[in-house]
Amino acid sequence: MQAFIATHTGSVTRSYSVQLTKGKRDRLAEDAVASKLLLNALATACKLPGDALIDNGLLTGSEHVQV
Numbered sequence: 001m002q003a004f005i006a007t008h009t010g011s012v013t014r015s016y017s018v019q020l021t022k023g024k025r026d027r028l029a030e031d032a033v034a035s036k037l038l039l040n041a042l043a044t045a046c047k048l049p050g051d052a053l054i055d056n057g058l059l060t061g062s063e064h065v066q067v
Contacts, residue, residue, distance in 0.1 A: 003034040007045035016041050017066045024060070033058045037065065 001022075006015040018037055020030055036058060043049075059065070 001030045001034075003037055005038055005041045007041050009045055012045075014041065014045070014067060018059070018063065020059075020063055021061060 001020045002017065003020075004015065004017045006013065008014075016037060018033065020033060025033070
């Protein structure tokens with residue numbers, strides 16, 4: 001599964017992508033990763049503290065978020 005998210009403020013546009021290892025998670029767990037990435041992107045765009053995706057250790061092995 002892949003997820004792509006973009007945010008745009010008055011001065012900054014950011015894009016995020018993540019590619020998850022096939023078969024590592026069920027659909028519900030993949031949706032949880034994508035949802036947390038979305039919330040994280042929105043929090044960053046709004047300048048809120050925290051990093052829900054990394055803190056929860058949802059990515060494993062060679063999986064990573066590209067910004």
